[in-house]
Amino acid sequence: MDWLSLFIIILSSLIFLFFLGVPVAYSFLFINIFFAYLFWGEIGLTQLILSIFRSISSFSLLPVPLFLLMGEIMFLFGIAQNMMETLEKWMGRLPGRLSLLAVVGGVLFATLSGSSMAGCAMLGQTLLPEMEKKGYKPQITLGPIMGCGTLAAMIPPSALGVLLACLAQISVGDFLLSIIFPGLLMAALFAFYIILRCYLQPEVAPRDEISRVSLREKIILSVKFILPLGLVIFAVIGLIIFGVATPTESAAVGALVCFVLAFLYKGFRGEVLKKAIVNSVKITVMMFMILSGASAFSQLLAYTGASQNLVQLAVGLPFPPIVILIIMQFILVLLGTFMEPLSILMVALPIYMPIIRQLGINPLPFCSVLLINMEMATISPPDGLVLYTMKAVAPHYSMGEIYKASLPFVFIDIIAMAVIMVFPDIAMFLPSIAKR
Amino acid sequence: MPAAPPFFKVKMVNRVFNIIEIIVRGFNKILVFIASLMMAGLMIIVCVDLSLRYFFNSPLLWGTEVTEILLLYITFLGMAWVFKEEGHVVIDVFTAKVMGRKKKILNGMSYFFVGIVSVVLIYYGFYTAIDHFKRGVFNPTVIETPIALIIVVIPIGSIPLFLEVLVKSWKLLKH
Amino acid sequence: SALAQPMELKGVSFLPKDHRLCAMIPVWIDKVNVELKDSIKISWLGGPEVMPPFEQPEAVRKGIFQIGFLPAAYYAGILPEGDTISLSKYDFKKEREKGGVWDYFVERHKKINMMLLGTWLYDPFYLYVKKEVKGLEDLRGLKMRTAAKYDKMMLKLGMVPVTVQFGETYTALQRGVVEGFGWPTIGPREWGWLEYVKHVIDIPFYARQNTLILINLEVWNKLPKMVQDKLLDITIKYEPEMKAYFEKEIDKEKKEMDKLGVKRIKFSATDTKKYIDTANDAFLEDLEKKVPEEVKTLKKLMGYL
Ligand code: NA
Ligand code: NA
Numbered sequence: 001m002d003w004l005s006l007f008i009i010i011l012s013s014l015i016f017l018f019f020l021g022v023p024v025a026y027s028f029l030f031i032n033i034f035f036a037y038l039f040w041g042e043i044g045l046t047q048l049i050l051s052i053f054r055s056i057s058s059f060s061l062l063p064v065p066l067f068l069l070m071g072e073i074m075f076l077f078g079i080a081q082n083m084m085e086t087l088e089k090w091m092g093r094l095p096g097r098l099s100l101l102a103v104v105g106g107v108l109f110a111t112l113s114g115s116s117m118a119g120c121a122m123l124g125q126t127l128l129p130e131m132e133k134k135g136y137k138p139q140i141t142l143g144p145i146m147g148c149g150t151l152a153a154m155i156p157p158s159a160l161g162v163l164l165a166c167l168a169q170i171s172v173g174d175f176l177l178s179i180i181f182p183g184l185l186m187a188a189l190f191a192f193y194i195i196l197r198c199y200l201q202p203e204v205a206p207r208d209e210i211s212r213v214s215l216r217e218k219i220i221l222s223v224k225f226i227l228p229l230g231l232v233i234f235a236v237i238g239l240i241i242f243g244v245a246t247p248t249e250s251a252a253v254g255a256l257v258c259f260v261l262a263f264l265y266k267g268f269r270g271e272v273l274k275k276a277i278v279n280s281v282k283i284t285v286m287m288f289m290i291l292s293g294a295s296a297f298s299q300l301l302a303y304t305g306a307s308q309n310l311v312q313l314a315v316g317l318p319f320p321p322i323v324i325l326i327i328m329q330f331i332l333v334l335l336g337t338f339m340e341p342l343s344i345l346m347v348a349l350p351i352y353m354p355i356i357r358q359l360g361i362n363p364l365p366f367c368s369v370l371l372i373n374m375e376m377a378t379i380s381p382p383d384g385l386v387l388y389t390m391k392a393v394a395p396h397y398s399m400g401e402i403y404k405a406s407l408p409f410v411f412i413d414i415i416a417m418a419v420i421m422v423f424p425d426i427a428m429f430l431p432s433i434a435k436r
Numbered sequence: 437m438p439a440a441p442p443f444f445k446v447k448m449v450n451r452v453f454n455i456i457e458i459i460v461r462g463f464n465k466i467l468v469f470i471a472s473l474m475m476a477g478l479m480i481i482v483c484v485d486l487s488l489r490y491f492f493n494s495p496l497l498w499g500t501e502v503t504e505i506l507l508l509y510i511t512f513l514g515m516a517w518v519f520k521e522e523g524h525v526v527i528d529v530f531t532a533k534v535m536g537r538k539k540k541i542l543n544g545m546s547y548f549f550v551g552i553v554s555v556v557l558i559y560y561g562f563y564t565a566i567d568h569f570k571r572g573v574f575n576p577t578v579i580e581t582p583i584a585l586i587i588v589v590i591p592i593g594s595i596p597l598f599l600e601v602l603v604k605s606w607k608l609l610k611h
Numbered sequence: 612s613a614l615a616q617p618m619e620l621k622g623v624s625f626l627p628k629d630h631r632l633c634a635m636i637p638v639w640i641d642k643v644n645v646e647l648k649d650s651i652k653i654s655w656l657g658g659p660e661v662m663p664p665f666e667q668p669e670a671v672r673k674g675i676f677q678i679g680f681l682p683a684a685y686y687a688g689i690l691p692e693g694d695t696i697s698l699s700k701y702d703f704k705k706e707r708e709k710g711g712v713w714d715y716f717v718e719r720h721k722k723i724n725m726m727l728l729g730t731w732l733y734d735p736f737y738l739y740v741k742k743e744v745k746g747l748e749d750l751r752g753l754k755m756r757t758a759a760k761y762d763k764m765m766l767k768l769g770m771v772p773v774t775v776q777f778g779e780t781y782t783a784l785q786r787g788v789v790e791g792f793g794w795p796t797i798g799p800r801e802w803g804w805l806e807y808v809k810h811v812i813d814i815p816f817y818a819r820q821n822t823l824i825l826i827n828l829e830v831w832n833k834l835p836k837m838v839q840d841k842l843l844d845i846t847i848k849y850e851p852e853m854k855a856y857f858e859k860e861i862d863k864e865k866k867e868m869d870k871l872g873v874k875r876i877k878f879s880a881t882d883t884k885k886y887i888d889t890a891n892d893a894f895l896e897d898l899e900k901k902v903p904e905e906v907k908t909l910k911k912l913m914g915y916l
Contacts, residue, residue, distance in 0.1 A: 021531035022546045023524035029553045043673040045560040046567070047666065053587050054663035057508040059500055059776050062482070065475060065510070162779065167627070171781070171803035243787030245486050246779045252482030259479075277472045282523050284475070285514035288507065290525065295663075302661040303621075305654075353629055388525040398532045493752055493771055497762070500774035576665070576687040578762050578774070583688065 007306035010035060014297070015338070018382065025286070028293025035300055048296055055295035056288050060163060063251035065284040067118030070232075070251075070258045071125060072276040077262035077269070080126040082225040089213045089221060096198030096205040098131045099144040103191045106148025110155035110183065111233055116378050117287060117389045120149025124393035137204040138397060139405050140197060146386050146402075147190050147409035150375040154183030160341055164371055167349040170363050177430040178364045179371055185426060186372065186416045193412055228261050283392050287385060294340045308351060321359045322421075325366070328352060329373055329417060336377025340385055344377060345370075364431060365424035369417045376413035379406045453606045460599040464517040467596065471513040474506045481506075498579045505586050512593030519550065520600050540608055547605045554598040561591025617648060620830065622655040622678035623671070625664040625685060625822075631797050632822075633658075634860075635853045636680055636731050639824065642845050650838045653678060672724045674827045680731055683821040684760055690723050691901040692909060697817035698891050700914040703730070703850045712912035719905075726831035729846035732822040733857040734795035735815035736760070739808045741790045743874070746882045756780050756792035760817070763893035765793070768886070784808055795820075796861045796868075805871050813875040814883055816890040891915075 010031065017027035036044030074080035084105055091097045091104075102123050109119055123145045131141040153160040156176040165175040198205045213221075235257040239245040245253060259273075266272075301307045310331065317327065328348075335344045356366055378386035381403035390402050420426050481499055489495035518524055531542055569584035622640070626633050640653045655678075662670050668686035671679035683693035699712055706713040713727075720727040738761075744750060750768050757765055757772035765772045775783045783789045784807045791808060792799070799805050824846065831839065865875075878886060895915075899906050910916045 017549065018527045019530045020545060020549075021526055021542050022549045023519070023526050025524055026550045026553050029557075030549045033553060033556050040673075040675050042560075043675060045556060046564040047662075047670055047673065047675055049557070049561050049564045049587055049590055050583075050666045050669060051663060052590060053508055053583075054666055056511050057504045057586065059504055059774070061507055062478065062503055065507070066479060066482075069475065069479065169630070169801060171801075174803065244490055246775055246783050246788050248776060248779060249482055249486045252479045253486065255479045256483050274472070277475050278468065281468065281471050281475050281510060281514050282518055282521070285471075285511050285518045286523055286525060288511040289515060289518075292511070299661055299663075302657055305656065307660075308657065349627070351628075382527055391525055392523065399527050400532060489754070489771070489773060493754070495771065495773055497772065571689065573688045576684055577759050578757075578772075580688075 003305045003309050006304045007301065007310070010300065010304070010306070011338075015382075024383065024388065025289035025293045028290065028297050032293065032296040032300060036296075039303070051296045051299060052292045055292045059248065061288070061291075062248050064115050064117065064287065065280060066251040066255045067115045068121055068280040068283050069255045069276065071118055071122035072280045073255070073258040073262050073273075074122065075125040076272050076276045076279075077266050079225075079228060079258075079262060079265060080122065081130070083229050084126045084130070086218075086221040086225040089218050093207070094195065095202065095207070096136075096140055096194045098127060098134060098136060099140050099194045099198070099205060100191055102127055102144040102148045103187050103194065106144075106151045106190075107155065107184070107187050108229065108233075110151040110153075116150045116153045116160070116375060116386050117283075118149075119152030120146050120386045120389045121283060121393050123149055124390060128394055134208050135206045138401050139408075140194065140204040142390055142394065142397065142402055142405035143407075143409050144190060144194055146379045146390050146406050147412065148187070149386055149389070150378060150413075151183055151187055153375055154179055154186060154371065156180065158371075160374060161371055163342060164345055164349075164367060164374070167345050168353050168363060168367050168370075170367060174364060174431040175367060178427040179368050180430055181426045182368045182372060182416065182420055185419065186413065189412045189416055190409065193408060197408075228265070231261065232257050283389070286388065286392055290385065290388065291340065291342075295342070298339065298344075307348075312351060321361060324355075324359065325361065325421065328355075329369060332370070332373050333376065333380070333414075336373060336384075337380050338383040339377065340383075341374035341377050344374065362424060362428070365420055365427040368427040369420050372413055372417050372420070376410055376417075379413075380410045381406060449606075450610075453603060456599055457603045460516070460596050460603060461520075463596050463599075464520060467513040467593065468517045471510045474510050474513075478503055478506055478510075501575070501577050501579050501581060505581065508586060509589050512589045515593045516596035516600050519597055520604075543608055544605065547601050547608070551598065551601040551605075554594045554601060557594035558591045558598060561587065561594060565591065617650055617652040618830075618834075620651055620653045620677040620826070622653055622680065623662055623667050623676040624655065624658045624680035625667055625682060627658040627660070628655065630658070631801075631860075632732055632734065632795075633680070635849075635856055638853070638856075639729075639731060639846070639849050642849060643842065646845055647838060647841055650835070655680075668723075668725075668825075671825055671827055674829060677827045677830045679725075679825040681823060681825060683823060686723070687759070690719060691898060692719060692905045694821050695894065695898060695909050695913075696823075697819055697821045698894060698909075698913055698915075699819045703847075703854070707847065712909070715908065715912050720825065721828055724828045726826040726828050728824040728826055728842065729850055730820060730822060731824055731853060732820045733854040734797055734820060734861060735818035736793055736795050737815060738793050738812045739791050739799060739804070740810050740812065741784070741787075741808050743810055744812065744876060746878050747885055753791055754789045756783060756789045758793070761793040763897050764816070764890045767889045767893045780804060796864045797857075800864065800867055800871065805868065805873055809872055810874050810876050811868070812886075813877055814886050816887055817894075 014027060014031045017030060018024060022030070032048055033045065036048050040047070084101060087104055088097060088101050091101060094100055105123055105127065106119060109122055127145060128141060152158070156179070158176065158179065161176055161179055165171065232254055235253055239250045239253055298307070317324065319327070332344060332348060335348070353363070356363055378384040381387065387399070387402055387406060391397070391399060481496070481503055485496045485499035534542060565584045565588040568587070569582065573583045574580040575583055575586070624633060624636060636655065640655055643651065643653055656676070662676070665685055667676070667679055667681055668689065670676050671681070683690070683696055687694050693716065696716055699706060701712065705711065717727045738755070740753060747768065750770055752769065752771060754771045754773050755761070755765050756775045762772050773789050775789055780792060781803050784792070784804055792804065799808070834842070877883070895906055895910070
């Protein structure tokens with residue numbers, strides 16, 4: 001059978017299982033089992049077991065549970081709420097204040113965390129209850145939370161950024177510098193969209209009467225509730241800057257600092273602690289199960305030759321470089337609707353990078369756009385790890401509602417990608433300064 | 437001797453499933469407790485490793501590999517419990533509005549697929565683990581952990597998953 | 612009768628296809644596909660994206676892939692002595708003499724259901740350090756980014772091996788979490804590692820690369836004798852060409868390193884000998900624990916006794 005029919009069969013059976021309501025992780029695993037058995041018989045299934053082990057048992061995933069743990073602790077011990085409330089006091093009377101808070105909090109959290117899923121989980125857990133209490137509509141709560149959650153990977157430390165740079169064989173340091181402005185651009189576009197939407201449609205984010213707070217009080221509150229966050233940020237980033245810890249290790253220290261802070265603030269509360277750990281286990285399990293299924297699935301597609309052929313088909317077209325670039329990104333947008341970033345990168349980069357070099361295109365802006373694309377994949381329906389995180393954090397919303405809320409942010413991501421393609425200097429600015 | 441009346445059989449089956457349910461719930465509690473300890477362990481190991489390196493210039497050689505293994509253990513020890521709690525992600529665009537009998541059929545099909553996955557993971561998980569154990573295959577890393585010891589958690593965690601599927605399917609049939 | 616279809620052999624590599632170290636894999640594949648076009652057709656499906664690298668040996672062994680381009684270190688778990696090929700003191704020609712070490716490794720690989728065809732990479736290992744070291748004494752206590760390949764040797768040299776993810780190495784070097792790393796010549800410059808590490812100990816160790824061309828044994832046995840011989844012939848002719856290519860690349864790379872101001876450090880003759888011996892002993896002592904009966908044979912076949 002040729003790769004195209006095989007690809008269509010595999011993909012449509014996966015989507016069929018998705019739509020049947022089979023949990024995503026088990027849909028992936030079932031398809032993997034079925035086709036592994038079809039291709040290789042029993043040895044295919046033993047290989048699947050080993051592949052599951054390798055995909056989860058990886059040091060690069062370590063920050064994920066640790067950042068989730070951080071979020072849980074900050075949330076359950078009420079620290080993140082206090083922090084967000086204090087940030088809110090500074091936000092004044094802007095339309096959609098709490099949604100804008102997601103942007104500010106998202107950027108702040110991004111300097112702490114390299115995981116979009118953790119970013120979304122943290123924002124969702126701290127902001128969503130408050131937003132709901134104040135009567136915000138889902139389109140202006142879920143969307144900003146997911147969108148701003150993805151900023152975590154756009155501002156260093158970024159686990160995905162590092163992986164991307166490695167796979168693309170470009171300098172990790174340069175790349176981490178080059179994604180900062182694209183990340184801030186995304187944040188600015190998000191903020192602009194939120195203000196615009198809340199201005200045009202005031203009912204989605206009812207203005208609440210906030211009592212005027214004096215500057216003195218704001219400062220006192222900030223010292224009390226923002227400084228702890230500053231301490232965590234400092235513990236994490238400071239450790240890296242002073243050469244004490246690797247980025248992954250700093251995740252563990254960050255979690256530890258969160259524990260210490262929580263105990264200092266609220267005293268040792270065994271039940272809350274237990275809940276924080278159990279909750280983070282739950283979300284970790286959910287994510288890693290999907291990851292294991294998705295990795296094996298990508299391997300299956302790669303084995304059939306479908307992934308390679310698809311990408312080659314697109315880039316072999318006789319068009320000028322910019323069109324090829326757009327097609328390349330577009331293919332990834334399509335793959336991103338149903339695949340997770342790491343798998344996409346693993347399939348696409350080995351084929352893309354030689355072409356980029358051949359076309360004489362600067363890899364830094366290209367990879368920055370690619371990273372936004374990958375972050376978009378995590379929020380583009382129907383399949384994306386941040387979408388699932390949102391669902392796990394806010395189970396009372398249907399996936400349909402979550403999809404609907406994510407769409408505007410998918411489009412904003414596309415706009416950000418277009419802006420950087422047109423003005424690659426946005427990505428080149430910081431690395432070129434650092435070189436001098 | 438006449439066959440036992442049907443209601444008697446149903447009662448027996450109910451009792452069996454009740455017992456399975458009690459066992460699997462208890463089993464899950466233990467597994468989740470272990471997974472939680474491992475979660476805390478992740479943080480502690482990495483922090484200890486870091487301090488030993490920074491202050492005493494002698495990091496734990498086994499730190500990295502053990503944390504990697506813990507990630508797999510946490511995932512599979514928690515898998516059945518997350519399934520029970522309906523914590524796994526489901527795309528419910530089409531199924532959210534389905535109700536009644538159709539919903540039951542959909543759920544039944546879903547359990548069927550999860551059931552197959554769990555059976556395969558149990559059978560081939562143990563098979564692969566035993567095969568690696570017999571051959572003495574180890575991870576080509578610093579501490580050379582036997583692969584069997586690592587992957588055996590996959591079938592172990594899949595047993596309560598399979599039992600959960602049974603319990604859930606039985607409840608689906610009963611109601 | 613109509614021409615039979617050539618048998619398709621699917622290949623997998625532990626590095627991505629476009630990796631610089633993989634540059635000579637397509638050369639070998641092209642030679643085979645051209646010269647044996649009636650009998651076999653090799654298609655290289657890809658690298659880590661197709662199968663996790665550490666599971667690739669198992670996949671070749673079982674026949675999910677028929678050809679693997681893999682380092683022997685990755686299957687030390689099933690064939691501990693395989694990786695010892697790194698210690699060989701002979702060149703390709705001498706290794707392949709009848710009853711020599713190559714025959715030995717071919718036999719050992721058959722035990723794990725693989726046919727050993729040849730080598731596809733040449734790039735000896737070096738230790739790169741931040742501070743200027745003068746001899747072995749200076750190495751004590753240095754924190755080094757490690758991998759299974761160097762752990763034992765580094766410990767024996769009194770260094771402190773630290774596990775740092777590949778992607779974190781740059782930051783770890785920049786910030787001083789580690790003060791050096793082990794690697795061949797090609798790579799570190801491109802990844803920016805040499806921005807912070809300006810010294811390389813100019814004593815190559817494990818100079819014979821352990822990256823091998825492996826074929827599933829059953830597939831191999833199915834090939835007609837003529838095809839087997841031809842494959843071996845192609846590979847034997849390819850190896851020196853491959854080595855020459857990498858020697859040129861390494862030279863170019865060393866010049867680039869010079870431009871970056873990377874200093875090449877020499878040790879005294881005694882320290883140099885000790886350094887090499889430590890690297891080799893660390894390897895053999897470990898092997899002694901696992902397959903003592905093989906160590907003796909190996910030492911003899913590789914010119915150590
Ligand atoms: Na970040
Ligand atoms: Na998506």
